[in-house]
Amino acid sequence: MIQIEHLEKHYHAGGRTIHALQNIHLQIQKGQIFGIIGRSGAGKSTLLRTLNLLERPSAGKILIEGEDITQYDSRQLHALRQRTGMVFQHFNLLYAKTIAENIDFPLRLTGQYSKEQRQQRVTELLELVGLTAQxxxxxxxxxxxxxxxxxxxxxxxxxxxxxxCDEATSALDPETTQSILRLLSEINQKLGLTIVLITHEMQVIRSICDQVAVIDAGQIVENGLVIDVFLHPQHPVTRSMVAENQDQDIGFLREMERDPGSVLVRLTYVGSATYAPILSRIAAQTSAQIAILQGTISRIKDTPYGQLLIELRANPEQVAQVLSLLRSWQVTADIIETETGVA
Ligand SMILES: Nc1ncnc2c1ncn2[C@@H]1O[C@H](COP(=O)(O)OP(=O)(O)OP(=O)(O)O)[C@@H](O)[C@H]1O
Structure with a gap:
């Protein structure tokens, strides 16, 4: 487990102090894929690079399996960096060397393996990432x-x-991004390897992460299971990032002619409820009328979820009945607006 406590990083540049990381507390469980998301300049790279001390914190502790790595001497630090792999946005390959030589490079640096052992390891790794022919x-x-x-x-x-992983898919097209994310997910499962990645794309978090921390202006503003943070974002920064990803632009509501007294409700359902005939059940059990305004069914990692924006044409008693039925089916219902304004 990685435990980050009271972590601070200050830079001094041009006579002023930049508080790149402020009072960061995080716990990253072994074997997890942990995502850190934030806008440009939020502090993602700085935070990631403190985990192998490429960036020295100004204050605070980083405990890996109970050992505070900020106290390591140079020999321990060297060993830590060997145990910590890093993947970069722009690959950082040696262009004068072959693919096999690039992969062999860190093995040679350790001086611990014979040529045959190294070749064997390179062969294994090429197979793992699907590049044997290259x-x-x-x-x-x-x-x-x-x-x-x-x-x-x-x-x-x-x-x-x-x-x-430092923005490992940011230079790739969407299809290639998905194939690299699948590879990272396979590696995580096959090797039980803990992966910490930084990204500015909610899609990356949604595809492979178990847990996510949202960083803004050097502070963690939200942290939790991806499914919770994604479906019920609390902080404005998280909300706007989720909305961008889900194409939840509801600007069209301003132009829409609404039924007097109707209520707009966003329904969120997770797991098996995703495929249940929720709307027809509502219609059968109440006499509320429903117009579907926006809808999606997708997955967060391996969990299906659905979101629907509906206009409920019903009187207040019927609305209360619908909401109570939805709750009994484990569907989250948020009234996002009433005719007279935002609820
Ligand atoms: N070496 C440095 N010297 C001075 N300021 C720095 C240095 N490195 C980062 N910063 C500042 O610290 C803040 C956080 O930077 P960081 O690179 O960690 O953000 P980020 O979220 O990774 O952004 P991006 O996605 O654009 O890389 C920014 O204000 C940045 O300008």
Missing amino acids: RHQYPAQLSGGQKQRVGIARALANYPHLLL
């Missing part, structure tokens, strides 16, 4: 997604306990 090629001959596969294989070479 062994003797050079990075310039590969696509972006393949380059990132090399980056991932290289990061895994020394059997790390922790993999840090």
